[in-house]
Amino acid sequence: MIVSRLKWFLEYYKLLDMSQSCFKKRRTTDHILRLHDTVQKFLANRHHVRAIFIDLEKAYDVVSHQVLLFKLVQMGINGRMFNFINSFLSSRTFQMRLASSLSTTKTLENGIPQGTVLSPILFTIAVNHLPKSISSPSALYADDCCFWESGSNID
16 A cells, blocks of 8 residues: 555656656656667667666665655655655664574664565665766666667767
8 A cells, every 4th residue: 555655646746757667657668669769770870879787786775764764755755654664664673693593683774675565666766866867868677777878979
């Protein structure tokens, strides 16, 4: 229910960057087609296209709770929804086990829990600013990114 309401809110108010296609209905192939069209057009005119594909490894683990919560407030997500997400991220603990020994309990200060239905949409919000900080055309799908340049001289 939380994920459905959050997705609706983000889509209704168009809060996710157009370069991000994750969780947008009928948009998962848009970026592939856009890049393919760019490559075909520029190669036909004997120009160049350079692309960088990035898979952000362990990306969920480094997301700052404070930054994510600040972004939620900036997007207008407040009240019970904000409180639920804040509670979801807060006071998470972990322990390490080696054979029969168990470490002391540690609190997670960063990171979005993996394997939950809410985590991917929270990560999408966390990286929503990325396309605005890069001048090249870009495409994002969760933690996978592609940036490209095209033209007769792209050095």
